[in-house]
Amino acid sequence: MTEFSLQLNEDQLQLQKWIHDFAENSMRPIAEEWDEREEFPYPFVEEAAQIGLYGWEFMAEIMMNDKTGLSTPVALEEMFWGDAGLGMSIMGTGLAAAGIAASGTSEQVMEWVPQCYGTADKIALGAFCASEPDAGSDVGGYRLRAKYDEATDEWVLNGTKAWITNGGIADIHVVVAVVEPEFKSKGHASFIIPPNTPGLSQGQKYKKHGIRASHTAEVVLDDVRVPGHCLLGGKEKLDERLARIREGKKGNSQAAMQTFEATRPAVAAQALGIARAAYEYSLDYAKERKAFGRAIIENQSIAFMLADIATEIEAARLLTWRAAQLGKAKGFKNAEGSMAKLKAGRIAVHSTERAIQILGGYGYTREYPVERWHRDAKIFDIFEGTEQIQQLVISRAISGVRIQ
Ligand SMILES: Cc1cc2nc3c(=O)[nH]c(=O)nc-3n(C[C@H](O)[C@H](O)[C@H](O)COP(=O)(O)OP(=O)(O)OC[C@H]3O[C@@H](n4cnc5c(N)ncnc54)[C@H](O)[C@@H]3O)c2cc1C
Secondary structure: OOOOOOOHHHHHHHHHHHHHHHHHHHHHHHHHHHHHHHHOOOHHHHHHHOOOOOOOHHHHHHHHHHOOOOOHHHHHHHHHHHHHHHHHHHHHHHHHHHHHHOOOHHHHHHHHHHHHHEOOEEEEEEEEOOOOOOOOOOOHHHHHHHHHHEOOOEEEEEEEEEEOOOOOOOOEEEEEEEOOHHHHHHHHHHHEEEEOOOEEEEEEEEOOOOOOOOEEEEEEEEEEEHHHHHHHHOOOEEEEEEHHHOOOOOOOOOHHHHHHHHHHHHHHHHHHHHHHHHHHHHHHHHHHHOOOOHHHHHOOOHHHHHHHHHHHHHHHHHHHHHHHHHHHHHOOOOOOOHHHHHHHHHHHHHHHHHHHHHHHHHHHHOOOHHHHHHHHHHHHHHOOOHHHHHHHHHHHHHHHHOOO
């Protein structure tokens, strides 16, 4: 494993500047509009694809080709500093790609990940479908069922997924399904649902509190048939895994969890971007705004709030970068990914709430961006493992006890 280092290399510094400039010039000016429209910002994602910021090559560059692990958090912090709803419209497909990479063979990764993104001239979208209406945190409670039809070498999927980013509008849906109900979360497998497959439809589209430019919807699968090769990892590997569990041997952790574990430092970096946006904005405001004949920052109560937020952001970034480096080296030891996500989600919510406080009445209005950032920040305590699920993972890791 490489030593923990905070040193960004030349490529990473350029990446940081490139995305920062894009965030400032192409995201911030349109963020409010797309938040109000509450619909997927196709022209924006098309623009990102044209400059190479949306595409599988970009994801491969920051995730696979970077040996340090730091390119991903650096890139995502800048992107989400620009805007979280627009950022999620770019990154939603990444979760599908991560789901394919977590469970698929290298041939499947090569076949399907590029199809999730399409091309610069004709973008495509991917969706990762794990959560269900009755089971989000409780992955052992999933009910969407996949049954094998030996006669046709097809899998038949039935059930409903809930809160799916890009759900129903995606070209490729990666669906986590129950193949062996008695094994609970170990009896899952992931499937590719190719474009235009009959039986897959969008259910309700959710009206959300924040990240409103990102599309979130139910996905309904009604007798969806996919060829055998759409089972990620292949049937032989699945049969071996299930046989091992039947014999009472330890089975691998199931697909959804592997995906969420791996992406936690990246999600933490997204939260950090929002936290930093709110911090910078409220710091500038506090120096400008006058009350009682002086800038409000001259009051310790305001200055100390900002001092605390600056400290928390630095701490969260250290956790995030360390988790990203450990994750790259496949070395999470003490739930460092969960620690990073827990801390960064909390500081995003806290710093945006404090930013509203510092802006006073203006902060509470839609004239200023901090109320939007506050709405956007809250999702980071909820998706990809809630605050309490991160605490569960951390407490189990530090104690070795099966905390409930
Ligand atoms: C905008 C948005 C986008 C999303 N995108 C996706 C996506 O692309 N793909 C996908 O698969 N899912 C997605 N999700 C779903 C998300 O991952 C779930 O909402 C999340 O995992 C929580 O599940 P839940 O909503 O069922 O809450 P629940 O699991 O019902 O939890 C409710 C509350 O109980 C707590 N709780 C639950 N179990 C425990 C426990 N054992 N100990 C302590 N506390 C507990 C939780 O922390 C939470 O506070 C998205 C959700 C949203 C809102």
